[in-house]
Amino acid sequence: MNEEHWQAIVSCDDSYDGRFWYGVLTTGIFCRPSCKSRVPKQENIRLFATTEEAEKIGLRPCKRCQPQSVQWRPPDEELALRVERLIDECYQEPLNLTEIASRLFVSPYYMQRSFTRLKSCSPSQYLSQKRVEAAKRLLTETSNSVTDIAMQVGFRTSAYFAQVFHKLTGQTPTQYRAEYGQRIEQIGRKSETGS
Ligand SMILES: [Zn+2]
Incomplete structure (x- = not known):
């Protein structure tokens, strides 16, 4: 988890709803970032790109914030910019589409689509160019x-x-x-x- 994710959770920032979800391993519950329940200890939190991922490891949706009702929606421009920055900085590492997507907490399909639409080349093409x-x-x-x-x-x-x-x-x-x-x-x- 980076500082940005943590701040979103601490400040219950609803602009992050749909961009990631967090689960609390000690309670077995997962929430959207804006959930108003008590902020858990950072070490007990795990982040997820989708609600399915949280459910897959056995976490249950929080009754209070109903995280499964939020649509997943990272802003396209920001996502494309982050993909570009990640590739610029880490092109020497064994990156591929899945790896880039998981580092940015988005689905590979969505990332590929929004990047390609905005940059008129795919993330893989951009990575190849950089290399x-x-x-x-x-x-x-x-x-x-x-x-x-x-x-x-x-x-x-x-x-x-x-x-x-x-x-x-x-x-x-x-x-x-x-x-x-x-x-x-x-x-x-x-x-x-x-x-
Ligand atoms: Zn909640």
């Missing part, structure tokens, strides 16, 4: 191997990296380096032979 941009820099500015660079920018295999790179640039990583990073590559070679 390829970073790879271009590393290819021209360092003498790291293509495999190392693939890992550094978040790809699991160099084959998949090469495939995505080619799709976005029309060149293989090696071709790109040969065209734009020659000088560096020579320096790299020199230090290899020197050692």
